[in-house]
Amino acid sequence: NAGVTQTPKFQVLKTGQSMTLQCAQDMNHNSMYWYRQDPGMGLRLIYYSASEGTTDKGEVPNGYNVSRLNKREFSLRLESAAPSQTSVYFCASRDRGLSYEQYFGPGTRLTVT
Amino acid sequence: ILNVEQSPQSLHVQEGDSTNFTCSFPSSNFYALHWYRWETAKSPEALFVMTLNGDEKKKGRISATLNTKEGYSYLYIKGSQPEDSATYLCALYNQGGKLIFGQGTELSVKP
Numbered sequence: 001n002a003g004v005t006q007t008p009k010f011q012v013l014k015t016g017q018s019m020t021l022q023c024a025q026d027m028n029h030n031s032m033y034w035y036r037q038d039p040g041m042g043l044r045l046i047y048y049s050a051s052e053g054t055t056d057k058g059e060v061p062n063g064y065n066v067s068r069l070n071k072r073e074f075s076l077r078l079e080s081a082a083p084s085q086t087s088v089y090f091c092a093s094r095d096r097g098l099s100y101e102q103y104f105g106p107g108t109r110l111t112v113t
Numbered sequence: 114i115l116n117v118e119q120s121p122q123s124l125h126v127q128e129g130d131s132t133n134f135t136c137s138f139p140s141s142n143f144y145a146l147h148w149y150r151w152e153t154a155k156s157p158e159a160l161f162v163m164t165l166n167g168d169e170k171k172k173g174r175i176s177a178t179l180n181t182k183e184g185y186s187y188l189y190i191k192g193s194q195p196e197d198s199a200t201y202l203c204a205l206y207n208q209g210g211k212l213i214f215g216q217g218t219e220l221s222v223k224p
Contacts, residue, residue, distance in 0.1 A: 031210055042202065042216035043157070050210035058211065090156065094212075098145045101159030102204075102212055 001026050004105035006091050012111045013081045021076040021108050023091030029103075030096040032074035034058075034066060036087040037107075043090065049074055051096070081112045117205050119215035126193050127223055133189045134218040136203030140184035145206040148177055148188055151217070152199045160188075160201075193222040 004025045013019055025032065030051045035043040035058075045058030049068040063085060065077045074093075078085055091105040118137045126132050138146065145164045149157040161170040166181040174191045190197055200217040207213070 033212065035214075040216070043204075043214040045211060045213060048211060056209065056211075059213070092212075096210075098164045098206065099162050101147060101162050102149075102157075104156035104158075106156055 003027065004091055004093055004103050006089075006105035006108050008108060009106065010109050012113065013078075014113055015082060017081050017112075018077070018079050019081065020078075021089055021091075021110075022073070023075065023105060024073045025091075025093040025103070026072065027093060027095075027103065028071070029093035030071070031094050032068065033092040033094075033102070034064075034074070034076045035090045035092065036060065036085075037090060038087050046076065046089075078110075081110075083112045086110060086112045117203060117213055117215040119201075119203055119218050121218060122216065123219040123221070125221045125223065128194060130193050130222075131189065131191045132193055132220065133187050134201055134220075136186045136188070136215055138184050138186075138203075138205045140182060142208060143181045143184075143205075144208055146179055146186050147204040147206065147212065148186070149202040149204065149214075150199050151202055157202060190220075193220070195222045195224050198222045 007022045033048040034046040047066040049055045052071045089108045092102045094102040148160040151157040161177045163179040168179040176189045179186045200219045202217045204212045204214040
């Protein structure tokens, strides 16, 4: 099992450009999440999908859109990148239920100039 | 917005010291609390998932307790080793499926 995979690992964008971060999991998990990690801020939830076909906003959704393409894949789109979106982005998944842990992907380091 | 707070923000200890950190959260509508260990340049990895008041979990030298009535959890490391150096995150799981993280406690263990 590959677990949670993310592409790309690194990306540099210019202000105003768009891009999509891809995430896939092969553990048959129901729930998937997108977080951003900034120095001193911990992990902040951008969007999540509790199950296939549903998406909900997290703490910091502005400037992002998501698509739960199927049970395996959950993508994050930046329509018009801004320097404030420079961050490390983590995708995660977990099975539904109280006692299940979350599994994280390796992260995507994004720089917006 | 759920407010998950961790203290201290950072901690520097000597090898062999025992240490503990705190995670505080709203006690109402509690569903589950997670602890994760996050090493630099890696992804967070789960340590414990705790759901019941009074839960105590242990993994090697690391253990955790949970008090849902007063809204806190403690993480203990006995006899810290340099390889324990990492950021320790707690996260609160709510009914809607969100997992909201605290800012973490950064632990540095000097040999």
